[in-house]
Structure formats: C-alpha cells, structure tokens
Amino acid sequence: MQAIERSLVSNDWITLVLVGCLVLIAAARVAYESKFVDFSELPLNEKYLLKSSKDIQFEHPFNLILFTIQFLSVSLFLFLVAQKYEMLNSVSPLVGYIRIALVYVVFVSLKFFTERTLGVLFKGEDHLNAYQFYKLSYRSYFALLLIPINALFVYALEPSLLVLQIIISVFLILNLISLFNTLRRYEKLILNNLFYFILYLCALEIAPYFILYKLFSEMVR
Numbered sequence: 001m002q003a004i005e006r007s008l009v010s011n012d013w014i015t016l017v018l019v020g021c022l023v024l025i026a027a028a029r030v031a032y033e034s035k036f037v038d039f040s041e042l043p044l045n046e047k048y049l050l051k052s053s054k055d056i057q058f059e060h061p062f063n064l065i066l067f068t069i070q071f072l073s074v075s076l077f078l079f080l081v082a083q084k085y086e087m088l089n090s091v092s093p094l095v096g097y098i099r100i101a102l103v104y105v106v107f108v109s110l111k112f113f114t115e116r117t118l119g120v121l122f123k124g125e126d127h128l129n130a131y132q133f134y135k136l137s138y139r140s141y142f143a144l145l146l147i148p149i150n151a152l153f154v155y156a157l158e159p160s161l162l163v164l165q166i167i168i169s170v171f172l173i174l175n176l177i178s179l180f181n182t183l184r185r186y187e188k189l190i191l192n193n194l195f196y197f198i199l200y201l202c203a204l205e206i207a208p209y210f211i212l213y214k215l216f217s218e219m220v221r
Helices: 010-032 033-040 047-055 060-084 093-121 125-155 161-186 187-192 194-219
Strands: none
Touching: 010 033, 010 060, 010 125, 033 047, 033 060, 033 125, 047 125, 047 194, 060 093, 060 161, 093 125, 125 161, 161 187
C-alpha cells in the first residue's frame, strides 16, 4: 500500500492569539467591571459613550486593552481572508499574520495621530477626539464579536464568500452608526463647516482604506 502524504498546518499560534484575546477580555472585565458592562451594551444604548466622553482618555488602560484585542482579532480575521484567497503562499502563516498585524497597527496609529494633529491645527480637538473615541469604541466592539467567528473559521467551518461579505457589511454598518451619531451631536457645527467636513471624509475616512488595501496586498505577497 502506497503511503499518502498529509500536509498538516499547525494552529498552535492561532490558539495562542485567541486565548490571549480571552485573557485580555477577562482582565478588562475584572479590573474595570463597570466600564466593561457599559461597553458590552454599546449596541443597545450609549451609556458607555456618554460616560466616557466627559473625560476622554485614549491612554486609559481599559482603552489600551480594547485596542490590543482589536488589532489581534481584526488582524486574525484579515489573515483568514488572505489565506482563503491564497494570498500568503510565499510566506509561512505566522509570518503572514505578523505582517498583516503590523500593517493594521501602523495604519490605525498613523490615521489616529494625523486626525489628532489636524484637530489641534484647526482648533477642533475636543470634537474630533469625541468622534475618534466613538469610532474606536465601535471597532473594538466589532473586534470582540470577531473572536468567536475567527475561532469558528479556524476549527470548524470554511468561511464562504457570502459570510465574509456579511461580516464586512456589519463592520461598515458600525462605522456608519458612529458617523451618524457624530452628525446628530454636532449637526450645527458640521453644517457651518460643511466643506471641511466633506474634505475630512474624503481625505481621512475614505482614501486611507484604499491605501490600506494597497499596503495589505503588497505585504502579503
């Protein structure tokens, strides 16, 4: 009988990433119980946003934990998408994930600090900080939702194109929600500066994602 060669791909490092996310969630839940409970209800009410917006501290440990979970979880999802479309054939899975994670972190960090710089230059730091905080909060919540989805894709199901499109649509909806909330809160301010707001949307909300796609394509080759 001829032996059949089997190609096995170790998921040990993916397990570590998922476990790391769960450990961080547990740490946030234990250390900042009230904040975590409010955050978990984000899609239902704005209690978390209203409380936190009184004194926005991006460097607060709770926010840093959420961002760490975000880049681990979102990067893993992007890795699974790239792997499905065979975009990582030239590198090992772990190296591909690290590259994607680095691109994501650099992209989000540069975008964040660019927006803050513009806020200071145009004397709109308070309003822009609130908008940034809303966006980061919704994206962090989305990243939490991705954790069980990632686990399902890794250990149980092969993600289909339709499922991936649904997940991306949910991400876009959450971003639209944060944008809508901003429009509602600062309607008068935006209408008085409509040209600058449209310029901001084009320059810092739409164009960067085209750049991210380009970088993502180059990094996974």
